[in-house]
Amino acid sequence: MASWSTYVQGFLYIALLFFFIPIKINGPDKVETQFQQYLTTFNKSYDDPEEYLNKLQAFKLSLETIELLNSNKTNTSAQYGLTKYSDLLPEEFVSNHLYANLSQRLSLHHSRPQRVERRFSVPGKIDWRDKHVVTEVHDQGTCGACWAYAVVETIETMKAIKTNKTEDFSVQEIIDCAGNNNNGCDGGDTCSLLAWMTYTNFTLLRERDYVRKNHQCNPGSMEGVKLDSYICESFVGREQIMLRLLAENGPLAVAINAQTWQNYVGGVIEYHCDGDAGKLNHAVQIVGYDLTASIPYYIVRNSWGPDFGNGGYLYIAVDKNMCGVANEVSALTVL
Structure with a gap:
């Protein structure tokens, strides 16, 4: 039974x-x-x-x-959701939009560390966009030339600070022409680019003036902009210097780890973003900071189009080397 x-x-x-x-x-x-x-x-x-x-x-x-x-976060921490990259596998995202081997080619052409006093104050908030010297957000697409975008965007802003006039300069010219182990859409490095522009006395043309010839470098003889000076340093543990450079000189070009940005939609990144120098895979421009916010942050201009993040921008926590933001930092001046 x-x-x-x-x-x-x-x-x-x-x-x-x-x-x-x-x-x-x-x-x-x-x-x-x-x-x-x-x-x-x-x-x-x-x-x-x-x-x-x-x-x-x-x-x-x-x-x-x-x-x-989205776990373990505050109301102002980074928020993650669906983006135009959410139908990519992580390895596809890295392959199409990042440069996984960037850490293996970090430039050996860094300038000497600059002496600065240990203690100094900076304004609570700086945003160079408010001064109308930052050009529109670009979209690099699947071309791995973030390194070129970050430097050209910083040159554009430094030129605008000097002339009080914003102009677009040619990223394509850098992609086509830059040497010193830079390989166009196949990747490069911000510091090695700045070194190359300096020792070749390179003239960066306005975007409207650069015309490729047979899909190759064609610098021509038009009037453009040249570098005056630059520094490229690690400020890990010394992010106060980055804040001072942003306040007193202008925007910065930095190498960064953007692995977890695939689904970023807003807020301040303060978790889940490794700062190890061996994981750098992208380059961006920092256009300011806000130390008065509940989570002090850098204002980061990306090159994935205005439909990504907050109008093309992201916010990264200050003083944590979050996403490796302080590993390779470039500041410059122009003639």
Whole structure:
């Protein structure tokens, strides 16, 4: 005779058949529904079934990553959500938008460390955008030339500070022409670029004046801008110097670790962003800071278009070497 527990087990098995299996087979997949909404929002489509499934899997992984990154945060900490990169696997994101081997080619052309007094004060807030000397946010696409964008953007701002006039200068000229182990869309380094521009006395042309010739470097003889001086240093543990340079000189070009930025949508990054110099993979421009905020932060201009982050900008916590922001820092002046 069957025991009482056997009847209970049988009942539960039948209940599972009626209530759970039909939902799994006939009900909509919540994640796939989210994915369909995501494709609509970001104007994407994948007609090939295999590609669609691969993108769906990447999307699922992004959802899991977003949930993890949004844990252990305050109201003003960084927020993570769906972005135009959320249908990429992490390795695809690195391959398409970062430069994984940047740390292996950090420049040996750093200038000597500058002597500064140990204690000094800086304004509570600096934002060079307020002075109308920062050009519009650019989009590097899948070209790995963040190093060129960061330097050219900083040159643009330093020139605008001097002339009170903003102009776009040619990133493409740098991509085509820069030597010293810089390889166009295949990667480069901000410090080695600045060293090369200095010892070649390179003239950076305005964007409208640079014309490629046979898809190669064609510097021409038009009037442009030249570097006057630059420094490139590590300020790990000395971020007060970075703040002073931002306040007294102008924006900075820095190497950074952007691995966890794939799904960044706003707020101040103060967790989940490794500062190890061996993990640097991107370059950006810092255009200011805010020490009066509940979490003091740098204002970081990215080159992934104005539809990423906060109008193309991110905020990174000050004085923590967050994302490796203090490992390779460049400041410059122009003639």
